[in-house]
Amino acid sequence: SQTIHQWPATLVQPVGSPLSLECTVEGTSNPNLYWYRQAAGRGLQLLFYSVGIGQISSEVPQNLSASRPQDRQFILSSKKLLLSDSGFYLCAWSRLAGGSITDTQYFGPGTRLTVL
Amino acid sequence: KQEVTQIPAALSVPEGENLVLNCSFTDSAIYNLQWFRQDPGKGLTSLLLIQSSQREQTSGRLNASLDKSSGRSTLYIAASQPGDSATYLCVVTGGGNKLTFGTGTQLKVEL
Numbered sequence: 001s002q003t004i005h006q007w008p009a010t011l012v013q014p015v016g017s018p019l020s021l022e023c024t025v026e027g028t029s030n031p032n033l034y035w036y037r038q039a040a041g042r043g044l045q046l047l048f049y050s051v052g053i054g055q056i057s058s059e060v061p062q063n064l065s066a067s068r069p070q071d072r073q074f075i076l077s078s079k080k081l082l083l084s085d086s087g088f089y090l091c092a093w094s095r096l097a098g099g100s101i102t103d104t105q106y107f108g109p110g111t112r113l114t115v116l
Numbered sequence: 117k118q119e120v121t122q123i124p125a126a127l128s129v130p131e132g133e134n135l136v137l138n139c140s141f142t143d144s145a146i147y148n149l150q151w152f153r154q155d156p157g158k159g160l161t162s163l164l165l166i167q168s169s170q171r172e173q174t175s176g177r178l179n180a181s182l183d184k185s186s187g188r189s190t191l192y193i194a195a196s197q198p199g200d201s202a203t204y205l206c207v208v209t210g211g212g213n214k215l216t217f218g219t220g221t222q223l224k225v226e227l
Binding site: 034044045046059090092105106107 | 150152160161162205207214215217
């Protein structure tokens, strides 16, 4: 069976500090991978998606970046956090790679980030 | 630009009642529509996925319908239980792999 992991579960960081959130998927190969953010009182927002190693598409301009160093690893990073980066970050995967979403997305447990 | 709206924003019902959650979207050119539930402080759980060529999907007490031409989907929950209390999200997938999330419906099922 497939599982998706995210860590850390919670994180409190000062403004201006760097960030690295990790997401890994087990039990499948060549998945589509996604990073979402849910800010307080707002809906989910797609930040990045990846259809393969080294292939990252950004949906919104921001001070965040994403990388996919391995097939089943997706990393969300920032060099300097802003207060507005606080939120609940979710990683997800779907079965089909190659640029087309036609299958269910499965979400990880999320990381709650508080920037002070 | 795709916009997804869910009505009502919040709903409170007594246990055992059947209920309907509504989702509307402005651009009918979608690949699929998905319903999720989100429990407080947790990730999303996928409930049902309807492909653009399908009209409905069923899973247990849940039934989701899709009318792509009118830009509407409904999630029907039969015999509601307190464990159904959560926020329900409607998500549409459009061209370029773009996902647009709805505004959500916060459901509370009371004993």
